[in-house]
Amino acid sequence: MNATIAYLKNCFEQALIAAFGNDLAGVDPVLVPTSNPQFGDYQSNVSMSLAKRLGKAPRAIAQDLIQKLDLSDICEPLEIAGPGFINIKLKTEYLQSQLAAMQGSSRLGVEAAKNPKRVIVDFSSPNIAKEMHVGHLRSTIIGDAIARVLEFQGQDVLRLNHVGDWGTQFGMLITYLQEVCPEALTTADALDLGDLVAFYKKAKQRFDEDPEFQEKSRQEVVKLQSGNPESHRTWQLLCDQSRREFQVIYDLLDICLTERGESFYNPLLQQVIDDLEQTGLLVEDQGAKCVFLEGFTNREGEPLPLIVQKSDGGYNYATTDLAAIRYRIQTDQAKRMIYVTDAGQANHFAQVFQVARRAGWIPEGVEIIHIPFGLVQGEDGKRLKTRSGDTVRLRDLLDEAIVRSRADLETRLKEEDRHESEEFIAHTSQIVGISAVKYADLSQNRTSNYIFSFDKMLALQGNTAPYMLYAYVRIQGISRKGQIDFDNLGSDLKILLQEETEFALARHLLQLDEMIDQVSQDLMPNRLCQYLFELSQKFNQFYDRCPVLQAETSVRTSRLVLCDLTARTLKLGLSLLGIGVLERM
């Protein structure tokens, strides 16, 4: 547990000073989990790195260091191995007591943050008047998982949905609707959102080829942005409708967001320009107001501008993003701002962050980071499309996952001659299907592109959601069979570690808090997935080797605690990924 590594680190730091003098104060003892269980639990690699500095052989350094260390309360005697590694093996009694403490903790031994910070996670961000599509999948799933991990830590998390609810698309759309479907401008739900999307595409086409239409659209935007009541009402209608459609998907995914779209920052945009002017960063170029960037150049090697006010006086997304940064710092009091968008926007954010920094808008101690992720690709390695070449609607994608998982389940029920209620089948298929989609996405290193495959994510074996859900179900099976109430196993339970698989499982369980701490720092949910997958594997190995219910009383109790801890860890870990568990499947 964290407490363990922190304790060891402290001991090593003192031993370094005791052995080699005050010069070594502040040297990192390089304590890491061992690369191989045969080396124990942790290893220190500090001796090798000090060889040159101290002018001694690494093994001799390790020897000197060990003499100043007394860890006999929690560790077996330290061992020096290879070129000078110091291997640390925790005592069995220590592991057992740590497990008992974990068992008695409602947070499984994971401490809450001591100084909670206001953190903003900006994710999902679909566009009004368009449907959510596969492009929104990763931001939504990854952003939610990151928010959940930080919330579990006790951070004060604000989940913001920066929806595209402003801008030129509305001018086009309103102009087009005036022509073909005027009732949609004044009546709620006169159109299906799907139709709206089709209209949007046609409007865009008209916009691109018809100058007269273009001009009308621009005027519509101006009308809207200048607060014309009629335009505003139409805009409101379109937004409401889209919002309800988004909510269907968020409900299906069990994701909570606070909507604060681009329009929210509208009243703040002029101030951004004025303040940039004040700082002296603002330059007028070809009629547009911009800030010239450092480290970004065009074809000719000249500095690239970030345009914050177009030559027609309009603002663009850079302006909105700058206004949002200011608002989030000044009003929301954010100390950490996390933007979960695709890697293609890396440039844009680097530029906007640079301007905000140079303008002095990001105070000391405020962190602002872009969390990029790669494309979702089809099995052909190209951007994921439907067979007809269209963008894949998120709704269709999720429905298909559920339909497929239901088909799998029904086949299985038939094979095993099991009979289950419609409610059970529907619920199980939904959890399995949605979990599979989420887990497949999260288990991948987010920075790389990822190949979407229903067959792989729904596979019952391997690093998939169903495999882990099954491990959880197995534990619930023990509970049912033995009529065990895991919540009331009793107090003062003794844990006895004897078998290899018990030790492996126990050691893994005790790494939970390190894992969560790491994910909260590097914001890589795939590490948590890896941890949970390995936990499931280690549990299945234990389950295979160690009978639980038939064991004699003291062993049985101890193994029941291991089962309970595994189940609770899986449930917690999966919940941080936005994935629910099942009692049976």
Add this chain to the structure above:
RNA sequence: GGGUACUUAGCUCAGUGGAUAGAGCAACCGCCUUCUAAGCGGUCGGUCACAGGUUCGAACCCUGUAGUACCCGCCA
């Protein structure tokens, strides 16, 4: 042309300075009178794109080369 990211087993991917580079899938071989075999064990499989450099130690850091993807002045 510039920028950013990527290139690891047949396939999909982990592994952001430590010991013999790992997992899943696929293929093959075993294990159900015993808590759900949706499981477990085993075999096979690698010039970590290539070439230099830094380091006691490099898949990982630096430089260069090749390939792939994405981005590059008034869309978001």
